[in-house]
Amino acid sequence: MKVTLNGESVQLPEHITFVSDVLKHYNIHEKIVVVEVNGKILSRLEHENTRLADNDRIEIVHFVGGG
Amino acid sequence: MISRYSRQELFSPIGKNGQKKISSSHVLIIGAGALGSGSAEALVRAGIGRLTIVDRDYVEWSNLQRQQLYSEEDAKNRLPKAIAAKNRLHAINSSVEIEAMVADASVQELEAWASKFDLIIDATDNFETRMIINDVSQKYGVPWIYGACVGSYGISYTFIPEKTPCLACLLETVPLGGLTCDTAGIISPAVSMVVSYQISEALKILVGDLDSLRGKLVSFDLWKNQFSAVNVDSLKKEDCPSCGATRSYPFLSFENQTKTAVLCGRNTVQIRPPQTADRDLEALETILIQQGRVVQRNPFLLSFQVDPYRMVVFKDGRVLIHGTKDVSEAKSLYHRYLG
Known part of the structure; x- marks a missing residue:
């Protein structure tokens, strides 16, 4: 499926269905993230059951500590 | 002007x-x-x-x-x-x-x-x-x-x-x-x-x-x-x-603060996070090895050298920093290497 991720057009692999799959795919599933899909912020529980579709606009922000 | x-x-x-x-x-x-x-x-x-x-x-x-x-x-x-x-x-x-x-x-x-x-x-x-x-x-x-x-x-x-x-x-x-x-x-x-x-x-x-x-x-x-x-x-x-x-x-509150203790006579500071953690020692080992550090790991703890200190990280989140008696120096190292 083709989505816009943080402003960039990205082709996601076949096996990806849910938001949580995207987080695993990019290896950030263990980080603390804020995810927005088509302008709506998801709660952490919604990562598991929010299905993605073609042309979705996804923003993923992960928190880091360095400074 | x-x-x-x-x-x-x-x-x-x-x-x-x-x-x-x-x-x-x-x-x-x-x-x-x-x-x-x-x-x-x-x-x-x-x-x-x-x-x-x-x-x-x-x-x-x-x-x-x-x-x-x-x-x-x-x-x-x-x-x-x-x-x-x-x-x-x-x-x-x-x-x-x-x-x-x-x-x-x-x-x-x-x-x-x-x-x-x-x-x-x-x-x-x-x-x-x-x-x-x-x-x-x-x-x-x-x-x-x-x-x-x-x-x-x-x-x-x-x-x-x-x-x-x-x-x-x-x-x-x-x-x-x-x-x-x-x-x-x-x-x-x-x-x-x-x-x-x-x-x-x-x-x-x-x-x-x-x-x-x-x-x-x-x-x-x-x-x-x-x-x-x-x-x-x-x-x-x-x-x-x-x-x-x-x-x-x-x-x-006191319960939610990271506790530190200088271990008497050992030139070591212990740092204990407020909640018992389950640290992923394997992932930490991978990161440290990528940096070229020599790491020793067993199922309970991981140990590595940051000259002149040695840091020992336990699975439950506790960390011992050997080579210093200075709590703020130890906390500084802790946050720099362990986040």
């Missing part, structure tokens, strides 16, 4: 009136590393009235690549960062009153200082201190600006008490064991970018132009050419223990 601030006064959202406000403001910067150096220099050049900068560390050679206030001389002399920063800042703008504190900014210090400041700038390297800043900000009604960076990635958010969600709303749990500048590296443009976001927001707050605040959680990756700005207003929680209706400021 043309004022040294003439170009800033010509910028109409600031103007002469805004400059007056800037020059009567008092800002606290917590941390004098990369972000703290950048923010301090920008605010001092902008002509704030008073700056308090606090740091527990001293200047090392590996800082010079990005920590813009420091020189080789400072690294040679192992000067405390707060002192080296003050010296350089005074040379840049002698009309700003600069207070340098060589200290570990923890609950007692921050509670005692907070109400004096118009604004707190986060330039720390760990979430433990940020959760304390967050509670202090809510308790005393002082805005604070989160900023952090690792590699080519950076992130920032402006917390306004009673208006925006707070850090506890955004995080839900305190991140443990993330990548740090001492494990994943950092390039200086990522630092400058975060500083630019933080100080733009700082100037808006100091001149009272709150309508112009960004209002979004911003993040970017300068190497991967990514950018994102997300409105997180909906994450504000009514029942948040730090900013909700019945708040208890949990991170100011």
Whole structure:
């Protein structure tokens, strides 16, 4: 499926269905993230059951500590 | 004589009136590393009235690549960062009153200082201190600006008490064991970018132009050419223990603080996080090996050398730092390598 991720057009692999799959795919599933899909912020529980579709606009922000 | 601030006064959202406000403001910067150096220099050049900068560390050679206030001389002399920063800042703008504190900014210090400041700038390297800043900000009604960076990635958010969600709303749990500048590296443009976001927001707050605040959680990756700005207003929680209706400021309580103890006669400091953690020792080993460190690991603990210290990390989150009796030095190493 083709989505816009943080402003960039990205082709996601076949096996990806849910938001949580995207987080695993990019290896950030263990980080603390804020995810927005088509302008709506998801709660952490919604990562598991929010299905993605073609042309979705996804923003993923992960928190880091360095400074 | 043309004022040294003439170009800033010509910028109409600031103007002469805004400059007056800037020059009567008092800002606290917590941390004098990369972000703290950048923010301090920008605010001092902008002509704030008073700056308090606090740091527990001293200047090392590996800082010079990005920590813009420091020189080789400072690294040679192992000067405390707060002192080296003050010296350089005074040379840049002698009309700003600069207070340098060589200290570990923890609950007692921050509670005692907070109400004096118009604004707190986060330039720390760990979430433990940020959760304390967050509670202090809510308790005393002082805005604070989160900023952090690792590699080519950076992130920032402006917390306004009673208006925006707070850090506890955004995080839900305190991140443990993330990548740090001492494990994943950092390039200086990522630092400058975060500083630019933080100080733009700082100037808006100091001149009272709150309508112009960004209002979004911003993040970017300068190497991967990514950018994102997300409105997180909906994450504000009514029942948040730090900013909700019945708040208890949990991170100011003793139970939620990281405990340290000097182990007698062993030249060792033990650091114990507030909650028992389940550290992923295997993942930590991978990161450390990538850095070329020699790591020993068994199912219970992992041990590695950061000359002249040795750090031993237990699965339950405890860490022993051998080679020092100095608690703030030990905490500094802990946050630099373990997040």
